[in-house]
Amino acid sequence: MSAVFDAADVQGNILRGYRKPRVRYLILEVADRIAARHWLAASTSGRGDDVPQITIGNWGRTKPETCFNIGLTYEGLRALGVPNSSLEMFPNEFIEGMNARALKLGDVGPNAPETWPAPFDAPKRVHLIATIYADEVAQLDEVQQHALTDGKAFGLLGALEGCAFPNDVVHFGYRDNIMQPRFAEVHDGQRYEDGQPKAPLGTVLLGHPTNFEGLTWRVPQPEALGHNGTFNAFRVLEQDVVGFEEYLDRAASDLLTRPQIDELLPPGAEAKIGQALSIEGLSRHAALREVVAAHLCGRWRDGTPMALSPDAPDPKVDQANFDYVGDSRCPFGAHIRRCNPRGGQIVQRVANNSRRLVRRGMPYGPLYDPAKPRDPSKPEPERGLLGNFIGASLGAQFEAMSCDWLNLGLQDPRITGSNDPITGANDPGTSWFDLPLKSGTTIRLRALPRFVRTRGGAYAFLPSIPAIRFLGSLMA
Amino acid sequence: MSGEEGWFDRFVNGLPETRVFQRLASWVLVPYWSWRTPVRPLPGGPHPSIQPGDNLQCMMNLIMPLKEKSPVGRAKAALAIAQNKDAIYAGLDNVGTVHFARFVIVGDNICMFSVYDGDFTNYIRDFIATIGSVFNAVVELVEGGEAVIPCEHNVEAFIQWVHERDLYQVPDTATDLLRDQEALNGDKAASGNDDLRLLPRKVVLQLRANANVSLGSGYRAYPGFSAAQVRNQLGIGW
Ligand code: HEM
Numbered sequence: 279m280s281a282v283f284d285a286a287d288v289q290g291n292i293l294r295g296y297r298k299p300r301v302r303y304l305i306l307e308v309a310d311r312i313a314a315r316h317w318l319a320a321s322t323s324g325r326g327d328d329v330p331q332i333t334i335g336n337w338g339r340t341k342p343e344t345c346f347n348i349g350l351t352y353e354g355l356r357a358l359g360v361p362n363s364s365l366e367m368f369p370n371e372f373i374e375g376m377n378a379r380a381l382k383l384g385d386v387g388p389n390a391p392e393t394w395p396a397p398f399d400a401p402k403r404v405h406l407i408a409t410i411y412a413d414e415v416a417q418l419d420e421v422q423q424h425a426l427t428d429g430k431a432f433g434l435l436g437a438l439e440g441c442a443f444p445n446d447v448v449h450f451g452y453r454d455n456i457m458q459p460r461f462a463e464v465h466d467g468q469r470y471e472d473g474q475p476k477a478p479l480g481t482v483l484l485g486h487p488t489n490f491e492g493l494t495w496r497v498p499q500p501e502a503l504g505h506n507g508t509f510n511a512f513r514v515l516e517q518d519v520v521g522f523e524e525y526l527d528r529a530a531s532d533l534l535t536r537p538q539i540d541e542l543l544p545p546g547a548e549a550k551i552g553q554a555l556s557i558e559g560l561s562r563h564a565a566l567r568e569v570v571a572a573h574l575c576g577r578w579r580d581g582t583p584m585a586l587s588p589d590a591p592d593p594k595v596d597q598a599n600f601d602y603v604g605d606s607r608c609p610f611g612a613h614i615r616r617c618n619p620r621g622g623q624i625v626q627r628v629a630n631n632s633r634r635l636v637r638r639g640m641p642y643g644p645l646y647d648p649a650k651p652r653d654p655s656k657p658e659p660e661r662g663l664l665g666n667f668i669g670a671s672l673g674a675q676f677e678a679m680s681c682d683w684l685n686l687g688l689q690d691p692r693i694t695g696s697n698d699p700i701t702g703a704n705d706p707g708t709s710w711f712d713l714p715l716k717s718g719t720t721i722r723l724r725a726l727p728r729f730v731r732t733r734g735g736a737y738a739f740l741p742s743i744p745a746i747r748f749l750g751s752l753m754a
Numbered sequence: 755m756s757g758e759e760g761w762f763d764r765f766v767n768g769l770p771e772t773r774v775f776q777r778l779a780s781w782v783l784v785p786y787w788s789w790r791t792p793v794r795p796l797p798g799g800p801h802p803s804i805q806p807g808d809n810l811q812c813m814m815n816l817i818m819p820l821k822e823k824s825p826v827g828r829a830k831a832a833l834a835i836a837q838n839k840d841a842i843y844a845g846l847d848n849v850g851t852v853h854f855a856r857f858v859i860v861g862d863n864i865c866m867f868s869v870y871d872g873d874f875t876n877y878i879r880d881f882i883a884t885i886g887s888v889f890n891a892v893v894e895l896v897e898g899g900e901a902v903i904p905c906e907h908n909v910e911a912f913i914q915w916v917h918e919r920d921l922y923q924v925p926d927t928a929t930d931l932l933r934d935q936e937a938l939n940g941d942k943a944a945s946g947n948d949d950l951r952l953l954p955r956k957v958v959l960q961l962r963a964n965a966n967v968s969l970g971s972g973y974r975a976y977p978g979f980s981a982a983q984v985r986n987q988l989g990i991g992w
Contacts, residue, residue: 369910381802382873490883496910625850625982625992626876628883673875673910682872686809688851691986694979695806703804 283463283479283486285335287742288506289347291409291638292482292668293335293464295455296345298411299442301640302418303512303664304425305397306406306432308357313431314406315358319750321348322743330410330424334743344421345411348746349510349738351375354405359752360503367498368739371672372509376737377401382681384703389732397435398514398734406432407512407738438514440640440664448641449517449661450700450729451571453581456597457618459634472598474620475631482508482636484670489632495671503749506742508668511676514734515701516662519646522729529723530566541715543569547589554580554591570723573713574699576612584608607714611693613700616683624689626682633679636668662733672737701730788959795963796934798920799874800971809872810978811853815921815968816866818896823862831864831895838888845885850992851877853981857892864896869972871980874920878913882906922964923971928953931960 285293308314320329333345350358352373355365371379377391377398385391397404410421418439426434448454459477460469480486484497485505498504533539543566551568552560568591572578578591585600586592588607602608602622608615615622619630643661652658669675684702687693692712697704699711706727712720741749759767769775800812820827835842835857846852855868870877882889886906893899898915905912925931928950935956961967982992 370914381804384804386804490879492886492906493883493909494907496908625980626880627848627850628880629876632883674879678873678876678879681809682876685804686806686872688809688872688980688982691980691982691992694810694983 285464287744288335288483288508289740289743290333290335290337290345291347291411291666292508292636292740293461294466295458295468295638296333296341296411297468298341298345298413300412300415300418301440301664302410302422303438303440304408304410304422304434305404305436305438306408307403307435308354308405308431309433310430311357311359313428315750315752317428317431317750318358318746321346322746322750328428330421332743332746343412344417345409346421346425347409347740349407349409349512349740350749351401351404351406351736351738353402355739355749357405358749359754360749364498364500364503367496367504369496369509369671369673371677372737372739375401376511376735379677379737382677383732384680384685384697385732386703389703389728394732394734398736400435401736403435404736407736438642438664440642442640443645447645448639448663449519449643449646450522451579451646452575452577453579454639455637456577456581457614458636470598473601477631477634480670481634481675482668482670484508486670488670488674489634490628490674495674500748502744502747503741504745507745508670508740509672509676510738510740511665511667511672512735512738513665513667513732514662515665516660516731516733518727518729518731519661520652520658521727523646523648525727525729526567526570527563528725529570530563532723533566533570533721534563536721538715538719538721541717542566542713542721550590554578554582554593570713573609573612574711576608576614583614584612605718607716609712609714610690611687611696611699611711613698616687616689616693616698617679619689625691626689629678629689633675633683634669635675635679637666638668639663639665662730668740699726702728704728784958784962787955788962791959793935793956793959793963794938796922796938796960798917798922800923801925801934807978810980811869811871811972811974812874813923813968813972814866814868814870814874814877815923816916816919817860817863817921817966818865818893818899818919820862820864820895821897821899822895827862827895828859831859831892834891834895838885838891841885841888845881845888848884849877849880851880851981853984864892866892871982874917875913878916879909882909882912921966921968923968926970928957931957935960 317329321332324331330346333342333347352368352375380386380391408425410418412418412421426432446453446455457472458469459481460472461479462476463479478487478489480488484495484507488495533542543562548560548562548565551565552558555568568579572584576584580591580593581597582591582595583597583600585602585606585608586595601620602615618634621630624630642664643659646661667676682688684698687696696710704726706725709724709726711723711726713723714720799814800808803809820831822830846855851871853869855866858865858867882905886904889905890903893903902908902912902915925934985992
């Protein structure tokens, strides 16, 4: 293990986000192994005349105008000719690939990998995922062209493009990109005190202490290849925005008929919610839609955490610094509480902080405007999230979260047997979600459909800068 | 097929009952078959499933041959467990997803049977994080164990090693065995090739590849609940 950590050794999108409004993913297949190695060597040469330069972790005060990063699948490492002795040191889940892990990830039925469109229908050919970040589409085009000029190294299997909406809003109308793990070694002006322990570097980089005291993940050898590398679960998650809004309608109507409704929304409380949302004369039904949305996520759509402000959104409340202790009224099953239980009581007592993920996502598809009348005869444009869930162990972080917390609810006996209301594998025949009330009782919502459908993805290794050089220098 | 059984049919049908034939079958026929139709061992543990009920109260059945096959070796194993009793309780408490764990010595094997909730790798990983030293103390006595200890520094290899020793759980529906074999060979869709006449032979060959198996996945007298649900319901804290 090297003594000092240097952010210049890791790719730039891992420890901090670029916060660029546009992203394009190029899904590439190694066409010529030798040319691909030259390409990799050139991408870290510091010259940049042949190939765009990989953005590194210490970009300093001025962010580059465009950023460029890569991830490699297991098939990609093989295609580059990484020796077997190194390949077999990678973890099983990465070797098998995302498609083979479908059951763990809830990718079943209409989400199953067999239903994924190209290029994810041919996972063996997905070798390298190059990511371009920029302000303008023209810049994305330029970098893409630059990356593929030699025309020999890679074949382009497909491209996916995302575009951020103002104020970090994502489809379904929530503010995202509030929480990320914070690292002692990394200064990030965007992240504020969140009341949580600082994450050890091993949360996200191989070769450093992990969240489990005394445990280390295997670092694929040689050291130059594995050290400071990490893994990314890249996911194309289609969001049924219309279905989501319709569900809020149904749930609000349903709630209005429940005897305990005044406990959930005391008479007149809709005015307070309306005030926070700057909507005059907000109806009880419309307010309840927001109440349901807030419970499902654990945050009001403006980002206000339910844990701090359960009755109405409040722009004055701290969005990051809170915990789930005592009788917090954030539902146990809410998305952000499932994904990060913080200091709250959970069944797996050793796991409170062990499954944290770095998230780098961006929406794709046009923003949905509920005020605009829809033409039901026309199909809705596809919308969703291009998500990157990054961690040093796919098994201990991304998969562990997906199978036991998002989809089984094992962390709390009161939600066991239910799925995450936003991104879980819900089946309206059996799904349920409990809204906690002040009195300690709950109101149960049922028949949540599946709002998020998996449309593709891949597990990728995000090599360090020395690892990219190592790959570029492979012989034979 | 004609209804009448001739003397030859009766002779052939009676063959499996004869001692000579049984010897012949196990020494010659089965090895010959398996040479003709190689069958790979099926992986252990519960069948992957998305249904919550299938992911609660899962069975782990480990049969681990002791290095020292003698009363002394068995005594060492017994002591290793006894000396770590407190740590085992602490581990169960902190991992939170285990209903019970049993250690049994059968022949010169130390067996570990447990009933746990959720994903297998999470279960073992959380255990390593809490009481890795107990795993080390037991696995040290087992054939091949030295390659994966200390488990804290060989997490992935250790989990894999345990998984490889977890018994295959023979499905209750015979044709599901064929599905498992197809899945192992990478066939995605069910072939529909369920020639039931071939099934006994396939079972024999599979049980040659997986000598120890679990029959079924454990039979419960009530639907699956998590350990924490049981504790919560009984009011004993979780
Ligand atoms: C399209 C699907 C998804 C949507 C719309 C969505 C939406 C959100 C929103 C609005 C937040 C709150 C913003 C924040 O705290 O930063 C959030 C937080 C989070 N989400 Fe998701 N999410 C999705 C899928 C996933 C998946 C698949 C995972 C993990 C496997 C995940 C993991 C997380 C984590 C770890 C947090 C941070 C929680 C915290 O630290 O408090 N999300 N998500």
